Amino acid sequence: MSEIVHRTMGQQSGRRSWAEPWKIKMVEPLRMTRREDRVKALADAGCNTFLLRSDDVYIDLLTDSGTNAMSDRQWAGMMLGDEAYAGSRNFYHLEEAIQTWYGYPYVVPTHQGRGAEHLISRAAIRKGQYVPGNMYFTTTRLHQELAGGIFVDVIVDAAHDPTDLSPFKGDVDVGKLERLIAERGADNIAYVSLAATVNMAGGQPVSMANVKTLHALCQRHGIRLFLDATRLMENAFFIQEREGGYADQPIAAIAHEFCSHTDGAWMSAKKDALVNIGGWLAVRDQSLFEELRNLVVVYEGLHTYGGLAGRDMEAMAIGIAESTQDDHMRARIGQVRYLAELLQDWAVPMVQPVGGHAIFLDARGFYPQLAQSEFPAQTLAAELYLDSGIRSMERGVVSAGRDVETGDHHYPKLELTRLTIPRRVYTQAHMDVVAESVKAVYDARAEARGLRMVYEPKYLRFFQARFEPLS
Numbered sequence: 001m002s003e004i005v006h007r008t009m010g011q012q013s014g015r016r017s018w019a020e021p022w023k024i025k026m027v028e029p030l031r032m033t034r035r036e037d038r039v040k041a042l043a044d045a046g047c048n049t050f051l052l053r054s055d056d057v058y059i060d061l062l063t064d065s066g067t068n069a070m071s072d073r074q075w076a077g078m079m080l081g082d083e084a085y086a087g088s089r090n091f092y093h094l095e096e097a098i099q100t101w102y103g104y105p106y107v108v109p110t111h112q113g114r115g116a117e118h119l120i121s122r123a124a125i126r127k128g129q130y131v132p133g134n135m136y137f138t139t140t141r142l143h144q145e146l147a148g149g150i151f152v153d154v155i156v157d158a159a160h161d162p163t164d165l166s167p168f169k170g171d172v173d174v175g176k177l178e179r180l181i182a183e184r185g186a187d188n189i190a191y192v193s194l195a196a197t198v199n200m201a202g203g204q205p206v207s208m209a210n211v212k213t214l215h216a217l218c219q220r221h222g223i224r225l226f227l228d229a230t231r232l233m234e235n236a237f238f239i240q241e242r243e244g245g246y247a248d249q250p251i252a253a254i255a256h257e258f259c260s261h262t263d264g265a266w267m268s269a270k271k272d273a274l275v276n277i278g279g280w281l282a283v284r285d286q287s288l289f290e291e292l293r294n295l296v297v298v299y300e301g302l303h304t305y306g307g308l309a310g311r312d313m314e315a316m317a318i319g320i321a322e323s324t325q326d327d328h329m330r331a332r333i334g335q336v337r338y339l340a341e342l343l344q345d346w347a348v349p350m351v352q353p354v355g356g357h358a359i360f361l362d363a364r365g366f367y368p369q370l371a372q373s374e375f376p377a378q379t380l381a382a383e384l385y386l387d388s389g390i391r392s393m394e395r396g397v398v399s400a401g402r403d404v405e406t407g408d409h410h411y412p413k414l415e416l417t418r419l420t421i422p423r424r425v426y427t428q429a430h431m432d433v434v435a436e437s438v439k440a441v442y443d444a445r446a447e448a449r450g451l452r453m454v455y456e457p458k459y460l461r462f463f464q465a466r467f468e469p470l471s
């Protein structure tokens with residue numbers, strides 16, 4: 001592992017520029033649409049951006065998941081796919097990459113993040129146990145609940161306030177966790193579920209100090225600490241930038257140290273790892289590994305492919321190494337910040353500080369006239385699409401779903417619309433288009449009327465729910 005922090009050209013000279021450490025070799029045409037096309041497409045999609053056809057989208061900021069551009073190295077790796085049912089050489093390369101960069105000895109591949117969440121939830125949760133975590137994530141919480149667990153949010157209060165400027169709004173509030181352990185007993189806690197960065201809070205990082213404290217606390221009580229490493233490299237960038245003593249350490253070393261304070265991790269490799277599909281689980285405990293390795297053959301595929309083709313595992317192994325590079329991460333987060341700065345100049349309300357993978361617009365700030373039951377964030381996503389064909393994602397009351405006990409909506413404090421930036425895909429000029437569109441929608445904010453839900457699926461409703469405009 002390199003001990004040198006690779007800095008961009010601008011940064012080496014103390015300048016603000018952060019340009020990408022790559023150039024473009026292949027392009028994919030985009031289709032421009034007219035407003036009347038978009039009105040029809042949105043109506044056909046029940047005002048849900050998940051139900052739009054991507055051909056009807058101009059700039060797709062729905063997600064950074066599986067939407068990354070792979071490097072020429074990764075594409076070359078695809079040609080080295082060893083599509084053996086068992087013992088593919090690409091699995092061993094992936095295993096080695098995870099051992100090297102994340103430091104866990106035992107690795108199980110899965111088709112994507114939720115496959116890994118399913119397995120860890122089944123293996124590590126007893127019915128009725130509590131699973132404290134630093135804010136919920138939709139698929140993570142659902143798998144914990146389906147396994148009989150009860151999710152408890154123990155994130156710091158600052159995470160729920162979009163205007164709070166604390167540098168590590170992903171931290172666990174250790175006092176909240178200690179109280180839960182005291183009230184329920186350590187034996188009734190399945191494990192602590194720590195995500196770095198915290199997606200639903202706006203991509204907010206967890207500090208090294210926090211993970212160290214958590215680890216010590218968990219060890220005292222015999223509780224395991226598992227990490228959602230989906231955007232850990234982005235988290236490591238924030239530690240390098242904001243936490244004392246890390247400025248001269250490479251992101252790779254910071255991420256490795258972070259993992260050393262945890263008992264295992266799962267990952268949706270579709271984010272940090274720069275691939276279009278893939279995931280994994282990795283642990284330190286051999287007996288837990290054996291259980292996971294047995295479960296994977298039931299739900300995903302043999303333990304040396306986990307639902308993936310050999311070529312996918314090769315691309316992931318190479319992508320993991322690329323994701324640890326400082327100049328890559330500086331450019332990735334630099335692009336997110338570029339868009340944020342444009343929006344800040346126009347005083348557009350959004351979650352602060354801006355996180356690693358997206359801008360989270362504060363839909364309450366856009367539409368104070370709408371009740372949360374009129375779906376302000378969903379409304380904002382619909383308006384942005386109508387304005388310029390930009391696709392964003394609701395992260396508010398629709399995403400939060402219903403309480404399993406009472407059946408009522410969860411009403412999260414954060415009512416957000418996410419502009420998620422895929423890695424190595426869009427240009428700075430695309431960011432200008434997005435900024436101007438957000439401004440136009442913000443300027444027209446007084447006219448928004450909200451939506452009502454007319455179809456609601458049982459699980460993860462935000463993916464397939466349908467809405468109609470309120471008049």
Ligand code: P61
Pocket residue numbers: 062063064065112113114115137138139140195199228230231268269270279393399
């Ligand atoms: C996303 F609307 N994220 O942010 P999988 N952990 C974390 C994730 O961000 C994550 C997964 C686990 C997505 C895709 C997505 O409500 C939604 O590989 C921190 O997607 O199975 C995924 O990994 C799950 C979008 C997922 C959603 C759930 O866009």
